[in-house]
Amino acid sequence: MLQVKNICGGYGTTPILKDISFQVGKGTFLGILGPNGCGKSTLLKIISSILKPSSGKILIDDKEIESYSNRELAKKMTVLPQLQGTIFSNTVRETVSIGRYPHQKGFFSQWSKEDEQAVNQAMLQTGVKRYENSYLENLSGGERQRVFIAQALAQSSQLVLLDEPTNHLDIAHQQQILDMIRKEVTEHGLTVVSVLHDINLAALYCDELLLMENGQVRAFGKPHEVVLEKEIEDVYDAQISLQAHPEQPKPQITILPEIQEPLKDKRITRNHIQIKSEYVELRSQFPLRVLSSAVHNAGLGWYENFINRTVKPDYNIEHVQEEFIQFLNKEGLSPTNTVGMMTAVESSKAIIKQYNASFGEVIVIVTAGIGGAIDVSKTYEREFPIRVGTINIWVIVNAKLSDEAFVQAMMTATEAKVKALHSEQVVDVQTKTIATGTPTDSLLIAATQTGDYMQYGGPITPVGKIVGRGVFEATIEAIRNYRKGD
Numbered sequence: 392m393l394q395v396k397n398i399c400g401g402y403g404t405t406p407i408l409k410d411i412s413f414q415v416g417k418g419t420f421l422g423i424l425g426p427n428g429c430g431k432s433t434l435l436k437i438i439s440s441i442l443k444p445s446s447g448k449i450l451i452d453d454k455e456i457e458s459y460s461n462r463e464l465a466k467k468m469t470v471l472p473q474l475q476g477t478i479f480s481n482t483v484r485e486t487v488s489i490g491r492y493p494h495q496k497g498f499f500s501q502w503s504k505e506d507e508q509a510v511n512q513a514m515l516q517t518g519v520k521r522y523e524n525s526y527l528e529n530l531s532g533g534e535r536q537r538v539f540i541a542q543a544l545a546q547s548s549q550l551v552l553l554d555e556p557t558n559h560l561d562i563a564h565q566q567q568i569l570d571m572i573r574k575e576v577t578e579h580g581l582t583v584v585s586v587l588h589d590i591n592l593a594a595l596y597c598d599e600l601l602l603m604e605n606g607q608v609r610a611f612g613k614p615h616e617v618v619l620e621k622e623i624e625d626v627y628d629a630q631i632s633l634q635a636h637p638e639q640p641k642p643q644i645t646i647l648p649e650i651q652e653p654l655k656d657k658r659i660t661r662n663h664i665q666i667k668s669e670y671v672e673l674r675s676q677f678p679l680r681v682l683s684s685a686v687h688n689a690g691l692g693w694y695e696n697f698i699n700r701t702v703k704p705d706y707n708i709e710h711v712q713e714e715f716i717q718f719l720n721k722e723g724l725s726p727t728n729t730v731g732m733m734t735a736v737e738s739s740k741a742i743i744k745q746y747n748a749s750f751g752e753v754i755v756i757v758t759a760g761i762g763g764a765i766d767v768s769k770t771y772e773r774e775f776p777i778r779v780g781t782i783n784i785w786v787i788v789n790a791k792l793s794d795e796a797f798v799q800a801m802m803t804a805t806e807a808k809v810k811a812l813h814s815e816q817v818v819d820v821q822t823k824t825i826a827t828g829t830p831t832d833s834l835l836i837a838a839t840q841t842g843d844y845m846q847y848g849g850p851i852t853p854v855g856k857i858v859g860r861g862v863f864e865a866t867i868e869a870i871r872n873y874r875k876g877d
């Protein structure tokens with residue numbers, strides 16, 4: 392659809408763009424990224440022939456842009472420049488209708504049925520039809536932006552050039568506009584080239600990205616090929632961290648602020664753990680990084696409060712999430728800042744152990760309800776009667792753990808738990824074989840993320856050695872404690 396070949400150009404004698412080449416296929420949404428002043432808007436102006444390049448060619452549908460008349464070009468391509476704070480005195484309908492001018496034939500041309508349809512459809516698509524008779528100056532920035540997109544759609548061209556279409560818009564309007572553009576691209580084969588400042592939005596919505604640096608192409612390709620930690624840090628001279636979007640297979644960046652909080656004594660010891668009548672509690676004065684399979688706030692995150700709550704064996708688990716939140720509120724624990732587990736084992740039976748490693752303390756807390764213990768290798772051959780019992784394990788590490796170390800620490804802790812069940816001859820009552828856990832065990836690894844950096848957490852690493860020993864020993868004691876009450 393669009394070919395940009397060896398474009399050089401700028402303003403007067405100052406060269407801005409240096410040998411830019413790329414292609415955009417029909418039905419593609421291309422995002423142009425790059426730091427301030429790198430030449431994104433200049434490139435858009437050259438593509439839209441507002442500015443002449445000093446050398447190079449722009450082709451639309453394999454024809455050089457100069458060979459199109461203005462009217463022909465306007466039918467092929469729509470340009471939506473950056474919105475300025477201009478005062479508008481047209482109605483929404485009048486503004487959208489301007490998009491049809493390239494389709495008018497001759498000076499006294501008639502407004503056709505086709506024009507009317509295109510205007511109505513564009514207003515419906517962009518959700519602005521309901522204010523078609525309002526004046527633009529009475530609309531919000533987001534509504535105005537949608538009106539101009541409607542004007543671009545009414546023009547019914549196959550290529551749309553946009554310069555920061557989401558500038559100054561709140562997240563709802565950013566989403567609306569980008570969803571709408573995406574829909575046009577996917578469902579009607581529209582080709583869109585847009586300058587975007589937000590790298591995350593660009594990675595989410597665009598098919599391809601062009602990353603510019605000093606008037607040149609630094610990278611071009613699919614979002615996962617362009618949005619790379621090193622590349623972005625280098626081009627923008629910023630500190631970032633790269634992760635996957637939680638719901639989509641798209642890269643997303645997070646800015647890493649340089650200002651660090653003043654380092655308090657960020658240390659957790661067993662004195663921070665309290666056994667209350669209804670739960671075991673850790674209230675840290677700072678957030679810990681956590682990976683867990685807890686009932687409340689499972690997954691990876693940062694939390695300050697942790698509880699392992701004792702519930703009655705007949706606790707109704709139908710609305711567990713809501714009930715748990717109510718309970719946290721009652722206890723004065725913020726639901727967004729607390730990780731919660733549940734057990735039928737009394738909190739007084741919890742085992743708390745502290746190990747002093749060379750890198751810092753590791754605290755292990757275990758409650759072991761083994762009434763429903765099962766052998767994981769045999770579960771495929773039977774139905775489960777619901778039997779109460781859960782082994783809940785917390786491991787708190789005073790160190791900085793990598794993501795691998797978190798996952799490996801979970802594996803190490805699980806292996807140590809299984810070994811403890813074996814050692815204590817905990818049996819699956821149905822299969823009469825050694826049990827490996829219960830159907831509802833929970834595990835939590837939390838780290839202060841200060842002090843020594845631990846890249847790995849497997850069994851022979853400094854962290855893994857303590858986790859293995861600590862979880863094994865604490866689980867054995869917790870099992871014995873549980874059996875005492877049987």
Ligand SMILES: Nc1ncnc2c1ncn2[C@@H]1O[C@H](COP(=O)(O)OP(=O)(O)OP(=O)(O)O)[C@@H](O)[C@H]1O
Pocket residue numbers: 402407425426427428429430431432433434
């Ligand atoms: N009309 C102009 N006359 C002279 N120089 C200009 C003109 N417009 C832009 N420039 C210069 O050209 C360079 C590239 O500007 P351009 O607007 O293309 O950058 P950009 O990547 O779009 O930046 P931003 O992210 O800040 O919008 C800048 O150094 C700018 O000062």
